[in-house]
Amino acid sequence: MKKILLVDDNEQDRMLYKRYLTKQTGYESVEIHESSSGEDAIRQYRTLRPDCVLLDYNLPDTTGLEVLVGIKQFFPAETMCIIMITGGGSEMLAVRALNEGALDYLVKQQFDQELLLKTVKHAIEKNEWRQYEARYHAELQGVNQQLRDSLAELTEIRRELAEKNAQLTTAHHQEKSHNQELDTINQRLARTNADLDNFVYAASHDLRQPIHNLRGLFEELRRTATFHDPEEAHLLQLVDESLQSLSSTITDLAHVVQVEQLPGEQPPEMVDIAEMVADIVQTLLPQIVAAEATVQTNFTALPAVEYVRSNLRTILLNLLTNSIKYRDPNRAPLIEVRSLLVQGQPVLEVQDNGLGLNLERYGAELFQLFRRFHPQAGEGTGVGLFLVNRLVHGEGGRIEVESQDGAGTTFRLYLRAPGGQ
Structure with a gap:
């Protein structure tokens, strides 16, 4: 869950930002908090430690720059994720805001929902990466x-x-x-x-x-x-x-x-799924043999798919590696890889009988960077599923996950249909 603090004395502006942000941010859920003054904003920041702050420059008791300075008295500037919102669009003001620790700035009446969402998401990801x-x-x-x-x-x-x-x-x-x-x-x-x-x-x-x-x-x-x-x-x-x-x-x-940093338009090509999975299995053969795992495949319904070859290989390699790494020590690993065509949309499934996980507890964090749910099961950094999620969504697809603690996991990848947007 991401916490966002809206600081603006104009209630209508706060309502507009809140409506924009609660529709779609790219995160599982968003918790919105509001403040109408600089003093209250600093107090709420110290209490909530929000993931991002939308800070209006003109406040009844102070300015947005003074609020920035006030927050920096309690927290290092490199830990803050603050986006300054101005009414005049002054470049000098924008430079001062960035110098004081803001990650970005927006000009009122000059941004829509899409730009606001992109700016907030980029600022949060930049701060987390920092x-x-x-x-x-x-x-x-x-x-x-x-x-x-x-x-x-x-x-x-x-x-x-x-x-x-x-x-x-x-x-x-x-x-x-x-x-x-x-x-x-x-x-x-x-x-x-x-x-x-x-x-x-x-x-x-x-x-x-x-x-x-x-x-x-x-x-x-x-x-x-x-x-x-x-x-x-x-x-x-x-x-x-x-x-x-x-x-x-x-x-x-x-x-x-x-x-x-991958280019946005990489040429897709027809990829033979069986051939690619066979190559991945050969790559993972030492791990498969050591784990005494069995890999079963069925690509009858969809033998080939139009996709960026390197991206598809990275996706499948990470999912099969996870199935081996997070196997249940009490039973022989069984990994099933299938292809389907659901209402004209290509679908790939990777199912295992491994450790599984509690989706109600961990589902919202499943694809986040550096999150691991079975640290006792082998080495890892929690990056694999983050990459899989980025690659699938980057190509216009989506992922469904079915899992139960102790009963295995199924990843269902809905790839973008040929010619789809």
């Missing part, structure tokens, strides 16, 4: 500090070993061999230090490549290094696991960004 990015950036900084601490400890070990090797004159051959190994480690540590400096500098611009570089360096270090203190090796293992988890999250985030 929070996710800040959280993972903080996590990245924590991992980076762990790496620096580990490197400092390893450097100290190298120094102590070098001092001891200087005293072992009776074992010259062993000393030489050991020193060569230490020199190699020292070079790797020097390269790692340089990589870390570049990593910190570029983290806000490109997160994936530095993570991959560090994982590769630590795999090689773990393979070749000798640790006399078991705690050092254990610490290195913990760091490596943290990098793997963060790398998976960043990769999934990159996929989300890629989907968001």
Whole structure:
């Protein structure tokens, strides 16, 4: 549920915005709150912490800019989602509002329902993305500090070993061999230090490549290094696991960004469903064999569908992966993939007998970013269903879900009919 606060002393304007927002926002439900003064708006913001605020510039007791300043006294500007509404359309006022922390602005009498909905939805998603990015950036900084601490400890070990090797004159051959190994480690540590400096500098611009570089360096270090203190090796293992988890999250985030930036008009083509599913099954074969899963298909009613091939593959791959990942440990997984034609509209179904979930409790959050409902069942970041939902709706389709806790789940994808809008 999204909470939206309307701040405007004009009751008719508030009624208009409320009517616009309650018709369709793209979210399961919207909770509207209203305020007619700046003082009350600040009080309600502190109490409600709304997902978005529509803030009129002209208020009876103050201005919208003063309300922005007042809210920033209690909350950081980067956590606020506020859209300024002005009556005059002054560019200078718009710039001041954005500088004070507003995410966007609208001019009265110059926007309709569609523009208002798009502006609100974009502002909420931008603010949520900003929070996710800040959280993972903080996590990245924590991992980076762990790496620096580990490197400092390893450097100290190298120094102590070098001092001891200087005293072992009776074992010259062993000393030489050991020193060569230490020199190699020292070079790797020097390269790692340089990589870390570049990593910190570029983290806000490109997160994936530095993570991959560090994982590769630590795999090689773990393979070749000798640790006399078991705690050092254990610490290195913990760091490596943290990098793997963060790398998976960043990769999934990159996929989300890629989907968001896809061109609006990609050419569809006739896709043989059986051929595509067979290719996906082959890709997932190690997981299918390990889980002792069975995949059954039936595409008699609709052998092929007109769709963007890469999008359809991503949709089906994520659904089949989820069916395997969230299987019930007490029974062999059974996954059924079917195609149908319902009143001229192509439909794909992916059904499993896995863990399922309580739709009354979690249905509204099912396709939200970073939401997971069975964290004990394998690794994941909660991005797969978000991608599936965006891709299906982006092509003009919709998704129906049937699920019961402990009794499996069915995803029914209503794809856009050929030539449909």
